[in-house]
Amino acid sequence: MARNEDFLVKVSKTEAVSAALPVQEYWLPLSNLDLMLPPVDFCVFFCYDHVDVTFASTVVTLKKALADTLAPYYAFAGEITTNSLGEPELLCNNYGVEFSEARAYVNLHDLDLYRLEKSIYRLFPEKKRGVMAVQATELNCGSLIVTCRVHHRIADAYSANLFFVSWAESARSMPISVVPSFRRSLLSSRHPPKHSPSMDELYMPLPSVSSPPKPKRNPDSSDLDEFVSRVFYVAASKIDEIQCLASSEYSRVTKLEAFCAFLWKLTAKTEQKSGGARKAALGIVIDGRTRLGDNGVNNMGSYIGNVLTAPFRQCEMAELVRNPLGSVAREVHGVIETGASKEHFMGLIDWIEAQRPKPITPKAYWVNDGPAVMVSSGRRFPVREVDFGWGPPALGSYYFSEWGSPMGYVMPMPSATVDGDWVVYTVLPRRVIHVITEEAADMFRPMTNQYLTGHTV
Template identity: 45%
Template sequence: MVYNSNFNVSVTKKEVVAAALPLQEHYLPHSNLDLLLPPVDVGVFLCYQKPAAASDQATTDEHYATFGSMVNTLKAALSEALVSFYALAGEVEQNLAGEPELICNNRGVDFIQAFADVELRKLNLYNPDDSVEGKLVPKKKHGVLAVQATELKCGGIVVACTFDHRVADAYSTNMFLVSWSEIAQSKIPSQQPCFRRSFLFPRRPGHYDLSVANMYVPISSLPLPEPAGVEEPLISRIYCVTAEQIRHLQSQANDYSKKDVTKVEAFCAFLWKTVASGKSRRNFKNFRLGIVVDGRTRLSSGDENKAKSFKGYFGNVLSIPFGEKTIEELSENPLTWVASAVHEFLEEAVTREHFLGLIDWVEAHRPEPAVAKVYACSGDGAALVVSSGQRFPVRKIDFGWGKPAFGSYHFPWGGQSGYVMPMPSPKGNGDWIVYMHLQKEEVELIETYASHVFKPFTSDHLNFD
């Protein structure tokens, strides 16, 4: 397959979509866990085939009418969805303490229509830097959410969104995407969002374990940045990992004298060890691995009513525990040892007490902004963060013209730490789609030493009916 990376995207219309019903303007404070997020945006995009109802013999006018009807469906459903998900139609401002705060004013969502002169099969999804970045996923210039609907040359459509991470984590984003698609099909949304910030209020008096202080750090306590040097740019790639390879990794990583490690733990251990084994020891001594943990089920543990509400909680409920080992340790020890290290540092953050302590830790340091310590590496260390996207409901996001042929998050976040997001394949066969944003050297290491696991994404992996 010859891919087309030089295609053009032309914007045909820009407008603002607001909630269908009026909203009383009000402020929604960020929770203490929201305050741990820097001002970064996260993208997600979904690729759909040409609808079956659209005839191949359609005239040009009819072809555009088909795209027009899809756009009208998207906009009408979005307007209705924003009634419940009103936070996405607002704006983030600074309050008097200098902290971000959400003003729910129904400012609306920027909605872009575009045309790309490329067929879905010829999109080079393996290299989203060429095919997606700046083309199919919109840059958010205002508000909390931006949407772009792009018609493809083949009659397919790409629906992409960019969210302010300070307002929504991946769980919240997924909930919105499913509700939006359900409304588009005239269904009652299966989950209503909950903005009850009291769930994440600090305790009085607050208290936290030292392990929390080892995971997060006030920005003011970080050393001054060294003079800017020539930093290697990070690049994005998308891979497919088969279900068979995932099971094999889990089998290799398990130490049967202890508790079995999960598939995600085994995957993270393999990735940590693979990248470390090829790192130049002249440049790096230590290597940190962080794993994003969702706290919703942990915080509601043992409380059935709270669990029901937390299932719909909209906002950030995340922690990033991490482990730090030397390059030598990761290179020379077996995968079972690395997997055990992953399991060990994760154990500290999968409890209710950890998240309650994290909320209290933020309260004790407000209004001083803080950052996850995994990102605050010294000059002799590197860092990699894995954010599990296994709950990405790609197969559920059907706006009325079929399930996606492909879907992925897109997060070239701008820092120097690597970011990896494994997600389920839209085929529903147990395969994983893995988005990576890493240093070029790290990508080359993965493709050199782990090419049997990470297969570059091709059109053969698309979920065509």
């Protein structure tokens, strides 16, 4: 079926929705781990198929619940400013969240959900000020798409997930299940600071080099180096299959480790075919909340902010292609183990403190001497819980409208309709996409609209 790529979108109204309760204005410093992130936004979208209430009613519900949720989540209603050292800082002034109402003259089932740059991308709101912007878009068929744009230095995916669930709970007149915490002291550096020399291998201050080359992005280009966004659907049976292949009687790997190993081998095949670089890199984003929290006064489960590290490893492409999946999965496990301890996160916090006020960055994002991909697990994405009162989404996913790194990005998330299945969002060069679709078409299936009804793609 041909997809509608030229549909009209009209924004009828935009206003800032502030917290329902008064918020005392004050400055909230960013943590050292916040400062590690570049000044980019990430986007999230939720598709609701055939909503049974009027669009006007959905907008009233969304706005009221948003105002209620911003009272405890006041950081999302603030603005980014700069302190005397030139570092970013958050002014909690209850500016609000920019909320837009729009109409898209297209049916949900006619949208191209595989190539998001041809469809959903057009529905993301502009963010002129503040930390967050939201757009509610009504479609011809009565469906609804809610899109959000969030400043990454204020929140990571985990933080955003807490916010979305609380927003949905408020819309259903339920008390929020998690009271957010903004205690920056939980991520304070130690005195005296202490860090491993390995931090210099994983991170670097930005002034030591020029700006990283931004990957080219043009959805209409045929350039194989062009970065494009694609969404794949992966059945649970395929995930179980590669997990079985990567495991042995003595060593059982996780689903994520098997997936990363499989993807790493595919990435290595990309340049092997073109006779280019000799090494391929894999990075993995690791959440440190379970490493730093103690389930007591330092419980990190409700912390809002960035608690991430991004270790990576480069391996010879010939070895990655030649070695069995289990061997590559052990390499993946080694990458994860690099950042999977409390000492790693505390050392990273101390290392960043020693560099301030210089901006710093993970070295993984600068790898450009061979194919490279960063995997960020979104398997805790609570897509089914983002129910504002008219049912859970038929589809939800994260999205980067600006990916300023020569390293690709992949995020597996749970299916909203079929238990165990994954939705996999990717930002990769066309040459990598070509290898994925040629070499692993039985596993990476391009997202189609059949998924919205819960049918296996």
